[in-house]
Amino acid sequence: MVALTLPxxxxxxxxxxxAFAGEGNARREPSKGEGGSPSADRVWAVLxxxxxxxxxxxxxxxxxxxxxxxPTAVIIxxxxxxCPATHVIETSIRDALAAAHxxxxxxxxxxxAWTTDWITDEGRAKLRAFGIAPPPLGMGARSLMNAxxxxxxxxxxxxxxxxxxxxxxxxxxxxxxxxxxxxxxxxKCH
Amino acid sequence: MxxxxxxxxxLRSASLSLAGEGEGLPFxxxxxxxxxxxxxxxxxxxxxxxxxxxxxALILGQRLSEWCGxxxxxxxxxxxxxxxxxxxxxxxxxxxxxxxxxxxxxxxxLAFHRDVLDFTNCxxxxxxxxxxxxxxxRQFLFSTWQHLLYQRLATSTDPTLAAIAAKGVKEVAYxxxxxxxxxxxxxxxxxxxxxxxxxxxxxxxxxxDELFAPAxxxxxxxxxxxxxxxxxxxxxxxxxxVLAEANLATPAARRAVTGGRRGHHSEHLGHLLAVMQHxxxxxxxxxx
Numbered sequence: 128m129v130a131l132t133l134p135x136x137x138x139x140x141x142x143x144x145x146a147f148a149g150e151g152n153a154r155r156e157p158s159k160g161e162g163g164s165p166s167a168d169r170v171w172a173v174l175x176x177x178x179x180x181x182x183x184x185x186x187x188x189x190x191x192x193x194x195x196x197x198p199t200a201v202i203i204x205x206x207x208x209x210c211p212a213t214h215v216i217e218t219s220i221r222d223a224l225a226a227a228h229x230x231x232x233x234x235x236x237x238x239x240a241w242t243t244d245w246i247t248d249e250g251r252a253k254l255r256a257f258g259i260a261p262p263p264l265g266m267g268a269r270s271l272m273n274a275x276x277x278x279x280x281x282x283x284x285x286x287x288x289x290x291x292x293x294x295x296x297x298x299x300x301x302x303x304x305x306x307x308x309x310x311x312x313x314x315k316c317h
Numbered sequence: 318m319x320x321x322x323x324x325x326x327x328l329r330s331a332s333l334s335l336a337g338e339g340e341g342l343p344f345x346x347x348x349x350x351x352x353x354x355x356x357x358x359x360x361x362x363x364x365x366x367x368x369x370x371x372x373x374a375l376i377l378g379q380r381l382s383e384w385c386g387x388x389x390x391x392x393x394x395x396x397x398x399x400x401x402x403x404x405x406x407x408x409x410x411x412x413x414x415x416x417x418x419x420x421x422x423x424x425x426x427l428a429f430h431r432d433v434l435d436f437t438n439c440x441x442x443x444x445x446x447x448x449x450x451x452x453x454x455r456q457f458l459f460s461t462w463q464h465l466l467y468q469r470l471a472t473s474t475d476p477t478l479a480a481i482a483a484k485g486v487k488e489v490a491y492x493x494x495x496x497x498x499x500x501x502x503x504x505x506x507x508x509x510x511x512x513x514x515x516x517x518x519x520x521x522x523x524x525x526d527e528l529f530a531p532a533x534x535x536x537x538x539x540x541x542x543x544x545x546x547x548x549x550x551x552x553x554x555x556x557x558x559v560l561a562e563a564n565l566a567t568p569a570a571r572r573a574v575t576g577g578r579r580g581h582h583s584e585h586l587g588h589l590l591a592v593m594q595h596x597x598x599x600x601x602x603x604x605x
Contacts, residue, residue, distance in 0.1 A: 208484055209378075209406025237410065238480035240487065291392040292495060293399045297488075317487055 166229065170196045173227045180215040181296050184257035187216055191245025200232040204241045206317070207297040243317045255280045260302065260313040277313045279304035289313075362533050363475060364418035365437070366542050368427070369578055370470075370478075371411030372438035375428055376586070377459060378404030379593050383446055393449075396495055400456070403488040410481040429597040433587045434580040441524035443577070443586040450513035453499045454521050460492035461555050462528045465548045474540035497559045504563025511564065518560075518568050526573035528552075 174196075175188045187193055187203070195202040201220055205213040217233045224231045243262035246254070251261040260277040276285045284306035291301040299312040381401035388394035412424035422430075441459055446452045467489055470482035503510040529549045536542035560567050576582070596603065 205406075205484075207403060207406065208410060208481070208488060209402035209404070211402070236480075237484050238476065240480070240484040291395060292491070293392070293396040295395075297399050297402055 166198075167196050169227070170201065170224065170229050170231065173223050173229060174201065174220065177216070177219050177223050180212045180219065181298075182254070182257065182259065184259075185246075185250045185253045187220065189247050189250030189253060191247060191250070192216070192241060193220075194236060196231070200234045202234050202236050204236050204239075206241050210297055212296075241317070243314060246314075254314060258311055259299065260311060262314045262316040277302045277311075279307060279309055280311055281309040282307040360418045360420075362536055363541055364415045366532060366536055367411050367415035367418060367478065369437040369439075370481075371408045371415060371424075371427070372436050373408075373442055373459075373463070374404040374411065375408035376436070376438040376589065377442035377456075378402070378408060379589055380442065380444075380446060381452075381456075384452065389449055393499075397452070400492050400495075403485070403492070407481060407485045407488070410484075411478075414477045414481070425597070429594045433582050433590060436582065436586060436590070437578050437580060438582075438586075439524065439527045440574060440577040440583060441521060441528065443583060443589060444521065444524070445585055447517070447520075448513055450503055450510065450517040451520065453496055453503060454514065454517035456492065457496035457500045457559070458521055458525060458556070459528075460489055460496050461559075462548065462552055464489045464493045465551055466543055466545070469543040469548070472540075473542070478541065500559055500565070501563040504560070504565040514563070514565055518565060522568040523571055523574045527575040527577060530575065530578060 171188065171193075174193050175186050177187045179185050179187060179190055182190075190206065192203050192206060193201060194204055201224070203213075203216065203220070213235070217235070220233050221231070244264055246261065254261045258280050260280050263275065277287045277289075278285050279287055282304060284304055286305040287302050288305060289300060290303050290310065294301045294312055298315055298317065300315050301310065302313045303310045378401045381397045381404065384394065384397040385401070386394065388397055408428070409424045412427045416422045416424060416427055441455060444451070444455055464486065467482040467486035471479055471486055473479040473482065500514065504514045505511070529545050529552075531537065531544070531546055532542035537544050557567055
């Protein structure tokens with residue numbers, strides 16, 4: 128009972144997108160193996176088109192779950208231990224690369240553990256446009272319960288409240304905006 | 318499911334009558350300690366340790382999934398299903414590691430083709446869901462322990478165990494938090510909810526000591542396994558603080574019921590396994 132994500136077909140494209148604050152935190156960007164060789168660049172370009180099955184607005188690269196690209200393998204890390212999307216993602220990556228004549232194995236590595244800090248700035252902007260409040264940066268796992276008020280992805284108000292700590296997928300909580308009454312998902316700090 | 322059947326199932330189930338009747342299982346101490354658990358940090362002992370970590374997570378994950386669609390409110394239904402998902406995910410990683418160390422089978426073979434006596438989960442996690450208070454108390458006692466355990470296990474000298482724990486500790490932090498919230502809400506709620514919580518504490522308290530039983534000393538010395546008894550003071554302090562806030566009394570110490578780590582289970586586990594294992598056993602090799 129996990130894949131209950133209800134996509135917003137039109138997203139919130141009509142709403143003015145709040146200014147996107149620049150983030151200066153030290154973040155671990157995935158290392159692009161092979162020294163940025165042409166074939167690795169092509170692999171990364173294909174990966175950037177592979178959507179997350181539960182949140183199709185963002186790609187697996189946006190989410191920071193692709194850690195490295197080796198000559199023969201793409202190394203990914205799961206978001207949550209039990210995230211059922213992981214298997215779909217493996218298959219999607221393998222199929223997309225095979226279709227692009229760049230066949231790679233997909234290898235899952237647990238360490239270092241994925242953190243929401245690895246979601247790229249572009250991924251954060253896409254989440255917000257999709258109606259999901261992105262997780263705060265640099266909170267660390269210990270502060271995940273006290274990440275502060277979420278910013279409404281619709282009207283940018285921070286007058287918001289948590290409805291349920293668990294949502295339609297392991298990575299999201301349910302929130303509601305007190306200003307515009309919009310209920311929305313918040314990507315949990317992890 | 319790769320069709321590997323590590324054990325002749327019918328032979329093992331013949332000794333099911335060893336399983337006790339719930340309360341006061343007087344299993345002779347020292348009996349049934351698996352020979353491989355006496356190794357010196359070797360692969361077999363390490364596999365047994367990974368197996369018991371995986372079995373704890375798997376059995377509680379299966380229990381919690383029984384609530385899916387039945388919980389008292391949507392919020393907690395989603396919560397319990399998400400907790401179950403986390404635990405089953407952690408179990409998959411632990412069991413895959415155990416299978417690799419054993420050099421045979423895989424996580425599915427271990428989950429679906431072992432019988433009651435081969436499971437080494439603690440007795441706490443196999444307790445029936447009961448009413449909502451029983452489920453919450455079981456979760457609170459276990460998650461508070463598992464959070465402490467994973468914090469230490471994240472520094473294990475076994476890099477795979479460390480990686481699973483470093484990932485799982487972030488998930489279990491939520492489990493401990495959400496169950497503590499409910500303990501307080503229900504304990505400090507109506508007389509009816511408080512009475513149910515007190516009864517749930519009274520039942521589950523007998524299974525707590527087993528959580529802190531020491532692992533194979535060789536594994537602990539090698540930095541692979543967590544020194545479980547050392548977790549007790551922090552667990553006691555956290556549980557006492559939450560129970561105090563919930564206006565619930567900490568139950569008096571009582572005779573511990575143990576045996577799960579040696580495969581001596583209550584009758585409840587067999588029923589749980591019957592549901593969990595039915596499909597892969599009835600239709601071997603079935604795929605979606």
